[in-house]
Amino acid sequence: MSLFNRSVSLFIDKIPPGAIAPFAKRYIAGPELRDAVNLTKKLNSQGAMTTIDVLGEFVSTVDETIHFRNLAIRVLEEIDRNKLDANLSLKLTQMGLKISKALCIENVEKIFEKAKELGIFVRMDMEDSSCTDDTLEIYRTYRDKFNIGTVLQAYLRRTIDDIEKLSDGRLNIRLCKGIYIEPREIAYQEKDIVRDNYIFCLEELFKRKAYVGIATHDEYLIFHAERLIRKYQLKRDEYEFQMLLGVDEQLRKIILNRGHRLRVYVPFGKDWLPYSIRRLKENPNIIKSALEGYLK
Ligand SMILES: Cc1cc2nc3c(=O)[nH]c(=O)nc-3n(C[C@H](O)[C@H](O)[C@H](O)COP(=O)(O)OP(=O)(O)OC[C@H]3O[C@@H](n4cnc5c(N)ncnc54)[C@H](O)[C@@H]3O)c2cc1C
Known part of the structure; x- marks a missing residue:
């Protein structure tokens, strides 16, 4: 990472929301x-x-969780009413995981029930490592009863073990690198090792006949994913690529033109700041290019 990018990454949190907004819009x-x-x-x-x-993080009251639960149910109803080719992504902390696990389970059960009634798939996003055990436990408990999936992060050293442990049942996994800052004890810090582990985990998932959402914009990983899709002779509906809104639209078109299915992660809501900051930290070049344009 260049000196400019490192400095922007360090100071992004200090920039006032009004100044971040123009960069955040794309996401x-x-x-x-x-x-x-x-x-x-x-x-x-x-x-x-x-x-x-x-969108909505740092939920601290029961009422907030109920607000977000009802909003998630409205998303499902709108997907159904508009006949959209879409599903729902859900953050367990938004459902109250950090308040009480029982509250979180009560909220997600209601969402899972509604999704089942409407025939819509729900994916539980993976948050920082303090949520991994609970998220995987909830996935394991409900995966046979509902049409749900979760996320595994290639930067975590434990991910390969989690794949093995979860292999005793249906596996529907979004595989990503991982976005939270985690200590060396539990997460690989070297970009190349994270990449290698991504390819390793993807192959282990394919071997176990998992349905994988291949979530990356890294062309090196997309090359290896295509290689593994061929090796395991997967049909078009046995996997999908996934990309974030606002990231590399050219690559999105390339993947679609190659005949793959591709899903775009579409966040909405008034609480856009923490999500956008994570995205901008991932790619401070966006701020750099805007400044260069401004200074021209
Ligand atoms: C659909 C989807 C869902 C996700 N869900 C989760 C989740 O539940 N939990 C979790 O921890 N992480 C999640 N992530 C984030 C993921 O972990 C990575 O942080 C993110 O995808 C960047 O990694 P990468 O594989 O694209 O590789 P990178 O090496 O980071 O990026 C490859 C290239 O993509 C472009 N790029 C990447 N990010 C950006 C950006 N923000 N803005 C502009 N260009 C960019 C750049 O050109 C970069 O060189 C998700 C990602 C996707 C695509």
């Missing part, structure tokens, strides 16, 4: 559910599927 559909619905219609017409995410 989110807008403040309202209708923004996510309209964007999904557009992406569907371009051949891409979506997964809709309600």
Whole structure:
């Protein structure tokens, strides 16, 4: 990472929200559910599927969890009403995981029930490592009863063990590198090792006949994913690629043109700041290019 990028990454949290907003826009559909619905219609017409995410983190009261639970249910109803090619992505902390596990389970059960009634898939996002055990336990408990999946992160040293442990049942996994800052004891710090572990875990998932959401914009990983898809002779509907809204639209078109299925992660909501900061830290070049344009 260049000196400029490292400095931007360190200071992004200090930039006022008003100044971040112009850079953040690309990563989110807008403040309202209708923004996510309209964007999904557009992406569907371009051949891409979506997964809709309600933005909102650091939930600390029961009422907030109920608000977010009801909003998630409205997302499911709108997907159904508009016949969208979309599913739901869900953060367990938003459902109250950090308040009480019982509350979280009560909320997610209601969402899973509604999703089952409407025939819509729900994916539980993976948050920082303090949530890994609980997220995987909830996945394991409910995976036979509902149409759900979760996420594994290639930067975690434990991920290969988790794949083995979860192999005693249906596996529907989004595989990503991982976005949270984790200590060396539990997470690989070297980019190349994370890549190697991604390829290793992807192959182990394919061997176990998992349905994998291959979530990356890294062309090196996409090359290896295509190699493994051929090696295991997977049919088009036995995996999917996944990308974030606002990231490398050219690559999105390339993947679709190669005949793969691809899903775009579409977040919406008023609480856009923490998500956008994570995205900008991932790629401070966006701020750099904007500044260069401004200074020209
Ligand atoms: C659909 C989806 C869902 C995800 N869900 C989770 C989750 O549940 N839990 C979790 O921890 N992480 C999640 N992530 C994030 C993931 O862990 C990575 O942090 C992120 O995808 C960047 O890694 P990469 O594989 O694209 O590789 P990178 O090496 O980071 O990126 C490869 C290239 O993609 C482009 N790029 C990447 N990020 C950006 C950006 N923000 N802005 C502009 N360009 C960019 C750049 O050109 C970069 O060189 C998800 C990612 C995707 C695509």
